[in-house]
Amino acid sequence: MAINPKYLNPGEQVVWSTRTHVKALVMPVLVLLVTVGFAGYLSSLPDDNKPTWFGIIWGVTILVNIIWGLIPFLNWFGSTYTVTDRRLTTHKGVLTRSGHDIPLTRISDVSYQKGVLDRILGCGTLIVSDASEQGRVELPDVPNVEKRQLALSDLLFHGSKADDGS
Incomplete structure (x- = not known):
């Protein structure tokens, strides 16, 4: 219930x-998959400043996934x-x-x-x-x-x- x-x-x-309907979660899941995949790709590129870029890339990825992934999921979960x-x-x-x-x-x-x-x-x-x-x-x-x-x-x-x- x-x-x-x-x-x-x-x-x-x-x-x-x-x-x-669960269709409300399609976009948040796509955002999660694309951003994590893109961040993983960028993190694997060779660079002299890798620790700095690694932190920036994953910080932006986490922020984007909170705004366009976690918040829509919580709104879906909390609505009846x-x-x-x-x-x-x-x-x-x-x-x-x-x-x-x-x-x-x-x-x-x-x-x-x-x-x-x-x-x-x-x-x-x-x-x-x-x-x-x-x-x-x-x-x-x-x-x-x-x-x-x-x-x-x-x-x-x-x-x-x-x-x-x-």
Whole structure:
């Protein structure tokens, strides 16, 4: 389960809970592979000032991997979407956490969008329309978005608490 049970009210049951699709980690992994490979290549070149260049090369590599590798991973790991029998809740952040709840009684429509890459990878954007001033909340990169949308629609319009099998 992607949500911490301490965020649930007494008697509240999770219908589904997930993180964003793992595709969010493709770029951080590519950055890691390219920078470490490039740094390794540069470190192997002969040079009279090798200790100085070695420190600079690997210092920049570590900094780049923290900014474009570790931080996106921590953001992915710390972000969850959860539907319970009472509400839709999102939590995100590592050092500073934030959350957003929409009671199911306020949700008026649930839909999804999928681009070509999303169709290949089996994810998409879940769009929830509610009666608030915001009017619409988009949850990007939801895995198995069709199943999640059907489970949420079934819960909203038929009161079923059946899990979507994920």
